[in-house]
Every structure is written in C-alpha cells, then in structure tokens.
Amino acid sequence: MTKLTPEQIQAAVSFHGHHCPGLTIGLRAAEYCLKEIGSAKDEEIVAVVENDMCAVDAVQFLTGCTFGKGNFIFRDYGKAAFTFFRRSDGKCARIILDPDLCADLRTRMEGAARDSEEGKKLRQEMIDRLMDAELEDVFLVSIPNEPMPQCARLHKTIPCAQCGEGTMETRLEEVNGLRLCRVCASKAAAQK
Template sequence: MDYDEIIAFHGHSCPGTALGYMVGKIVAERFGRSEDEEIVAIVENDSCSVDAVQCMTGCTFGKGNLIFRDHGKHVYTFFNRKSGDGIRIALKKPLDQLMKESGVTERSEMTERILEMDPYELFDVRDVSEKLPDEARIYGSVICAECGEPVSEHRARVRNGRIVCIPCFNR
C-alpha cells in the first residue's frame, strides 16, 4: 500500500499519518498484512497515525483486532495469532523534538522528512511475549427499557430491575 492510499482514506497528509505509515511498514516486514483477524494491533493513542495503521495492517475495530488503550503514547503492539510472535513499536522522540532536530518548522515538511526516514530511526522495535488478547466475540442484543434502542448484551446495565443502555444508565 502506498502513502497516497493512506491520504485517500484519512483525508489529509500529516506527521501522524506518516508515523502510522512507517509503523505499518515495520509490521508488513515482520508479519505481512492481516486478511482477517490473524494480526492483532494494540494502539496507545487515538491520533491520525491509527488510520494509517488500520490501512497498512488490516487491523480494524470492526473485526475486533484493533484494540485502543488510551495512554497518549505513540506505542503500537502487534501479535500474530498463528505464530504467537509479538512486537512493540515505540516512537523514540516526541514529534516536536524530531522537528527541531530536523530543522523544519512546518508540519508538511516534517511529514516528508518522516516518509524519507528509515522506520527504525523513528521507532524502537522489540519482541514481546505477552498473553495474546482474546479473539473478538459476537454478542446478542437486548432492547433498552428507556430509549428502546438495541444494545449489545455485554454492554447493557440493570437499573431498578430494567435493562438499560450505558447512556440511559448514566442519566
């Protein structure tokens, strides 16, 4: 997949999409691309980079093989379910430090710089041997007694003996 396809999916080019693209290159080299759920990604941020990671790796929220952990870090961990192998990819330096060291002031310039770099200059990559995340499960739906909308049964709550969705439960 080339970077233009990432831009088409995400909507614009920026340092975040470039970082995610480079993460994807490392994963492709190590595991290939996930056609179904054989590769699992755990992303620790919700930046533009994650859109590029989805495109490059085939890991998506809908398939359950893209897991978000809100740690605010450019850290990406991948597992291959078939082999059990895992890698952790962590940005070495903050983006503003990379910009300063590169002598660039514009984000568009930094994007180009990132795309020209060797991914291993940007990221620390190490093997990990953690427990693999569970495979995605399919749950049935129940109807919320307050709003009448279907809600996945594992997310439903009980209040006053009635099944309700999370938004209604929190009101």
C-alpha cells in the same frame, strides 16, 4: 527510508484526507507491521493502538486491522505506540515513536502557527524526516506487556429496559434491577 510503495502511501493519504506528520507515523508503524508481523485479510493480525491520532488511519488502512473485524483495539493512553500480534505463531512487538527523532522539530513547531508558512515548512520537514529514516530509527521496539487479545466474539443484542434500543449484551449495566444501555445507565446515575 520507507519501503512502502508510492501507491500505498497515496492510498493511505486519500483514505485519511491529507498527509501530515501524524499520518506519517502511522505509515511507518504499518510498514513495521507489514515487514515484521504481516497483514490481515481477516483476524490473523491484531493491532492495539494507544492513541486516536491521524496515525491510526494508516495502520487500519495498510494492515487490514479494523474495528469492525475486532482485530483493531484502541487503548486511550495518548502514546504514539502500536502493538501488533500474529495469531498463528504468537509473534508480536510493541513499537513506540522514538522521542528523540523529531524532538527538535516538535520544539520549533510549538512556536509556529499551524497554517503559517513556517508551520507548513516544519510539518513537511517532519514528514520528510520520518519517511527518510530507517525503520529501526523511527521506533523503539519491545515485547508487549499485554497478552494477545482474544478473537472477536459475537454477543446477543438485548433491548435496553429504558430506551428500548438494541444493545450488545456485554454492554448492558444493571441499575435498580433493570438492564440499561450505558447512555441510560449514566443518565440514571446522574439523577441520583
């Protein structure tokens, strides 16, 4: 059963725009982080997410980890997995949604149209199951395989030699002796 307050849940739903199974996975992942690792006012907690689904909105909103602060890192692996690090003492955990928890519902949802009454009923059933389960039954927990990411660093902004737009120095690519932004570099490569 979730220990998040109704106010926390509603605020995350309002931030995301709707309540859905994906957001619920993120609510529970954020709950795990808050319980076991802590929350971030600045960069003291780092979240590494392995998907770009609805869940990441809840993780950002509730943990305080954000792209802008550099303590929210996206890895495009397509997994419902979340890794949390606490900088002060190195405490960390990687959690991944237990595939067995809602397997039966996922199978039934495949045959139901998203906006059909059956689809809505199954999505609500999944939300309820995720929210009602004990946290240790929602996720498989392990030690992360990756080291804690470095603190965010500031880099110089340099104009792209092609378009002139200011680009972070570490994102420029050398093409024919010119320092180009990635957009211009990919256009130059396509013209070859």
